[in-house]
Amino acid sequence: MREITLSQAVNEALAEEMRRDDTVFIIGEDVAEAGTPFKVLSGLVEEFGAQRVVDTPICEPGFMGLAVGAAMTGTRPVVDLMFGDFIFLIMDQLCNQAAKTHYMSGGKLSVPLVLRTNMGATRRSAAQHSQSLHALVAHIPGLKVAMPSSAYEAKGLMKTAIRDNNPVVIFEDKLMYQDKAPVPEEEYLIPFGVANIKREGTDITLIGTSSMVQVCEKAADILAAEGISAEVIDPRTIVPLDEATLLASARKTSRVIVVDEGHQSYGVTGEIASRINEKAFYHLDAPVLRMGAMDVPIPFSPALEDITVPTPEGVAAKARMLVAGEMIDAA
Amino acid sequence: MREITLSQAVNEALAEEMRRDDTVFIIGEDVAEAGTPFKVLSGLVEEFGAQRVVDTPICEPGFMGLAVGAAMTGTRPVVDLMFGDFIFLIMDQLCNQAAKTHYMSGGKLSVPLVLRTNMGATRRSAAQHSQSLHALVAHIPGLKVAMPSSAYEAKGLMKTAIRDNNPVVIFEDKLMYQDKAPVPEEEYLIPFGVANIKREGTDITLIGTSSMVQVCEKAADILAAEGISAEVIDPRTIVPLDEATLLASARKTSRVIVVDEGHQSYGVTGEIASRINEKAFYHLDAPVLRMGAMDVPIPFSPALEDITVPTPEGVAAKARMLVAGEMIDAA
């Protein structure tokens, strides 16, 4: 199968959906000629024109609000938020308006909108351009949250998101834009709420989101060399969450680590770990462990930044401990 | 001891700290003559004047940003955010600016600021005036988060918050403003990160935040009548979190329920439950259970709203199940 980058995959998904449905449009800063700073949207304004690939002034709350109203009245906006860190600026329009409109109107109004943004540290971009803030939106009922882990998922989840009648937030890892993966030429969609078992295993389950799937896979390689068989699962969407697949794996392996690039405390790992603890407790040989980004603002200095996020070696080390039954902390 | 309302307790804390330190000021909408819609600040502008009890236009991001700058340059603002739901509007100033300034400046700049706001449903205020959004700020390193459960805590935590050199967010339950509790006349402060064991017990631990402490206490009453001895713990601050006290109780009772009024998914309960699972796993007879607000926008209709939040009966029912060893889900 041909391989394309995650950036190309997103671009293809958007182009295909824009050809399919005239009401889909893109809105954000420097999305047109510039094709965004990450060049993900290159070529789209040339094909679809400035009416459907809309450059905005730097007013995130404003264009997010505009997109909500546009979505309520018959279009399908794909909002481009240049950095995930700017989500703090649009929380009101996203969480008080978009997320609640369908419910507050008793089902009469809908907001079929996609918010495309990114996440991920270690790009030397410092505290305001390196956050992974998906936990915040996952906490708000009414929003769906997708976290593609490769070009394949990026395309399939984006297409599903655009056709969904709800507000969907997609977090792309900005360090993965140039990563290639096999992506079919034919059209495909990836349903929400269906986890992907990336690799089967029997001794321990590693659940990873976004780029942490790769981290888990590399950890599984390390462990395999030591004779430990790790199962790696990518939930693909954290809202809805495919609990059944996660629980089945936990029941099988009896040991689980959840790895996510958001800050560890009050984040995604706690939720996933809790659900597994609650519903597979009597199958567990050890507590479900969690690895998130360190609970510190992301530092600029490379010497510090690199130690704030989970690594394959770190995950393998914890897994090794779990499998060996060394959980001193839990004593 | 005299009893005063939570509203009076907050008012006293502010007045005392404003008398003690000339750099403390209050800023927000209708905080002066009106004393806020909840009348919590009545009398303060009369004592301290309009320079220190500052009415703003309706521009939450603006006055939050102003407060950050004021705090960085030598004052101690207490920002009044009329409804906790409006925190979505100020997330950038709170989370990208206030929370990170100390770190990003390598410790050179500080932001000694208090954000006072509220939480709590069942007031028939519908989806945009009923949220309990403390999980969102608890996820952001650099912020401290206090959740007073009575007038006593409201006063002691507020005084500590004002003297703290970091941004502190205090969530008051708006349904508790008229609730009375014994509050000493003499000055006292409540340190952050020290949980309060409200009631000792041996069979199960109920951890509750804010008004859920009362819910847990009532549940404990119901359980006591049935011969089940419940320990009730109020963490008082969720950042920092007094893990040691929670773990000690979990190790003692072997069964835990965490009750919080934020939405259950990706919220506070998952974090607390996970920490206990991780560090007291081998002492637990059953999975740590969680009860949060339902994962739905808060509905206006009283017929629906009342079932979205945890109740004493609901907590007691879960506790009974846990103690009886009936955790079918976890099978």
Place this chain on the structure above:
Amino acid sequence: MANAKTNSEDYLRMYRQMVRIRTFEDNANQLYLSAKMPGLTHMYSGEEAVAVGICEALETRDKITSTHRGHGHCVAKGAEFKQMFCELLGKEEGYCRGKGGSMHIADQSNGNLGANAIVGGSMGIATGAAFTSKMLGRDDVAVCFFGDGATAQGLLYEVMNMAALWHLPVIYACENNGYSEYTKTEEIAAGSITDRARAFGIEAHQVDGQDVLAVNALTTDLVARARKGEGPFFIELMTYRYHGHHVGDINREYYRTKAEEKDWKENRDPIIRFRAHLITEGLATEDEIEAMNAEIAADAKAAVDYALDAKYPDQSEVDMHVYSGITHALA
């Protein structure tokens, strides 16, 4: 319908709509005072000429966004008493199945995209509705209602900038009733409100909001021009609210005098003024008007009685409409 009203049928319809709003509010206030309505609500009484003068210049396909003080806009855009009272009482037959309540009442069928409990929260939505109109080549316009207090929200300037750059068919209608909650407008608004719009290149008008004919004539002209792509426009409507900020705001002499209220009610009431005009111009007799008033009063009473007896939504509705396409979100 979209020409400024010149014949007696149109005039009488405008009068009728103003009386319907006043009557609706009087009943809603009574429901509050007699403790039959859950929560609080904000009365539109006194401002009727604004909503009616504007909405009578619109077609059903045109969109409006409304505010926390939204009953007037809702009635003026064509809503029925029965579904409105049901909504205010949280009943299943309400416009939003009781889920929205007063602060979120919406009427999709008549182009009312909803009240909003976030001050300024709908400015993006209205602008987005205008964006849809332009993008899809329709000719409908959107009117964004908001108060003088809402002009402090930065969102207004963000969306006015985009609307001006892109010539969107949106009319920003600022209802300047002299107060922002418990604060006089001059204390929260520096400079000139209309000049702010003009600085963005937007044609701005100030009009007597108590004169329904003036409001209607101006709006009719602007709507026609907006349909031709000459928008956006801005109107500041000078008006007054008769009640407190909300129904519970009874003792309000600390922020405005009884004399001032009396003056507006007796000398500038939009209904009294227009009634006199109808009589003087021979468009209706006193008897005809009294009969109309009585008929409206009877309608309102019947609707209130119906709503009081109507049933609440079934508890199973609590997790419906969280997501479009998912019947029960928590199933």
Place this chain on the structure above:
Amino acid sequence: MANAKTNSEDYLRMYRQMVRIRTFEDNANQLYLSAKMPGLTHMYSGEEAVAVGICEALETRDKITSTHRGHGHCVAKGAEFKQMFCELLGKEEGYCRGKGGSMHIADQSNGNLGANAIVGGSMGIATGAAFTSKMLGRDDVAVCFFGDGATAQGLLYEVMNMAALWHLPVIYACENNGYSEYTKTEEIAAGSITDRARAFGIEAHQVDGQDVLAVNALTTDLVARARKGEGPFFIELMTYRYHGHHVGDINREYYRTKAEEKDWKENRDPIIRFRAHLITEGLATEDEIEAMNAEIAADAKAAVDYALDAKYPDQSEVDMHVYSGITHALA
């Protein structure tokens, strides 16, 4: 110092500061091009007269807030090359111990409250610094630097409203360099930028940002008036950035021509212009100027060499400065 510069010492200092900025940027750019600097950075070259003209009108106790394009402000407000280069390279001796980097460089000792990676993010902070000054009865002023693109952020209008209502000693300095990232200003700013400030009752000026004397004379006057309580003020400074939006923005002909860049560099360069003035007025000889330039170049080289060799912060610093008063947040 706070009188408009009239003697040769002051003139030479202004010249020196402009050259220092240009030299700093040339070195920073080289560090990027030679892959010795982590991340990206935004060059101030071309805009030197703005930062220097303004900061030379300030005292050390006056505050500034800066932007993503912040090196110029930092140098102009008094910072040293050594700590600046150390910061850009993420070294321990940087102004922020390497934690901030280019986009967050701050220099508390000289009243620079910091660069900001959120466009418009510091508008509240500057206004708050002015609030502190007024509240504590000081006479220092605050200058808020931001770009033309940042005028699209609603926060500006929120804080200008408060500053105008409360007569705060703040000067809003809009550096209009014709571009907002890859987009021309006229495509993102409707109407007139200065009129927007005027609409809030704020005195606004437009000045040639390439003429350091004009900038300095105007600012000196406004600062003096702001100290007396006549603020706030607004200045739009017409200027140009020579490099791309950031150091990596090399091929930029799709959004601006080489001819345009050439024209600004050759015919409107602030350093060339001021140098000619110094020579013509007999304030310095060519030799003196060349000597000064050489000395600055040597200083910069020494600082760069020092910074390249300097040590990174110890990994134990990663959880320091998360909270003031807590040495290690994760201990």
